[in-house]
Amino acid sequence: MIEKVLSLLERFIANERLSVQELKQLRKWMENSENMTLVNKWMESHWEKAHEIESKVVFEEILKKIDRQSFLRKNEPFLNSKWVKYFQRVAAILILPVIIVSSFYYLSTQTLKVQYSEAIVPNGQKSEIILPDSTHIWLNSGTRLRYPVAFGKGNREVFLYGEAYFEVSKNKHQPFIVNTSKLAVKVLGTKFNVKAYPDDKTIETALLEGKINLMIQSVSGKNKVLEMTPGEMINYSAKDSSIAKSGFIKDDVIGWKNNRLVFRDDTFNNLTKKIERWYNVEIIYDKTLFEDQRLTVELLEGESIERLFQIIEKAINVDYRIDKQKIYINPKMKNK
Known part of the structure; x- marks a missing residue:
């Protein structure tokens, strides 16, 4: 097949x-x-x-x-x-x-329906597109975005699988809606970031400018609507439908758009996911040995994966081995 x-x-x-x-x-x-x-x-x-x-x-x-x-x-x-x-x-x-x-x-079929195009960004790559309404979208590694060939008279809707930063052109008569697996973001014109990778446990929405409505799907079929204001981030857990609100540091959320990789007190599991997407590699390690590890690292544009792992090696005392697209990590052996 x-x-x-x-x-x-x-x-x-x-x-x-x-x-x-x-x-x-x-x-x-x-x-x-x-x-x-x-x-x-x-x-x-x-x-x-x-x-x-x-x-x-x-x-x-x-x-x-x-x-x-x-x-x-x-x-x-x-x-x-x-x-x-x-x-x-x-x-x-x-x-x-x-x-x-x-x-x-x-x-x-022969009946008139909306035609869609789809942008797919592989791991290790990033891209940006401009929609027919002049909305500007940056796409992070490992992301898919499905969008109409042309917007009609109704809502401007796109479908996101991954992470993207949006600068939506204003149109009070046509709301712009970003659909993810468990929630949707509705705006008229604003700047925001949505991270909704299929293999992540949470969906993260951060608002930089303007206002947006977060429409969360419920089992009953009724959407829960949350209004967000600039500087606010909401993490939604699909597993238990929990919602966590917080502030955020701009560079932590959209640093990727400017080719800067940022980890801010990230769990080791989240850190490895980001690295795999960013550098298009597979990281192999025993998760049980790194459950309590957290790390804060900020890389400037163009930093190599070798440099990143030199930092990780010293920060949490590990050995690593890079073999083409695979990276093996183990705790350092203690001297007897």
């Missing part, structure tokens, strides 16, 4: 004709967060093959292939020329793995 779907993705990128059913199957598979790792690996292998080619050049070639396929399928819903021109405008600020998947489109 997996080989078949990856084959469909490769055929689509290669501009081979896919049936409507095949396109729906590909979309359904890619929407499953459990397949994120496989998608990342597929894109990374293609990225390595294309690393000597400028992303803009590659993207323009993909657009040409999409145009040709569109010409052959005039009677089917497709990305319009206005959106193609929009993609050309923002192509320079998108990395190749995001560009490839953002070109994927959703074919609905």
Whole structure:
């Protein structure tokens, strides 16, 4: 099954004709967060093959292939020329793995439905996009964002799996809604950060400017609405539906947007998750040996993973070994 779907993705990128059913199957598979790792690996292998080619050049070639396929399928819903021109405008600020998947489109039935595009950022990468309404979004490592090709007359809705920082353009007639697995953020125009990785225990929302309403799903079907004010952070636990409010340090929350990796009294488990996403590595260690460890570290832009582990080694007295994309951590042996 997996080989078949990856084959469909490769055929689509290669501009081979896919049936409507095949396109729906590909979309359904890619929407499953459990397949994120496989998608990342597929894109990374293609990225390595294309690393000597400028992303803009590659993207323009993909657009040409999409145009040709569109010409052959005039009677089917497709990305319009206005959106193609929009993609050309923002192509320079998108990395190749995001560009490839953002070109994927959703074919609905003959009835008119909203068409979506999807940006996928692999571990070890970051990106930013500008939506048709001029909303600016920064995407952190290991993130997927699904958004409409064009906004209609209703709400402006996007779907987030991972972490993103939003600067939403103001429109009092069309609220902007960020949907996650367990809650939604509703705004008119503001700046905020949402961290909602599928494998995290909590969903974190931090408001920098303006006002937002946090709409939390409940078992009864009624949403609980919390109004947030600037400087406030809310951590929501999906496990027990608990809510924790606090303030926050700006650089701790959105430092990643400026390529700065920050740990502030982080548990060792949270620390390793951030490192894995940031550097696209796998960290192997015995969790039971590090349950009580916490660490505060702030890395400047461009710091290597080697430098980070030199700091960790001295801070919590561990040995580490880096073997390609795997890092092994063990407590230092005490001298007899």
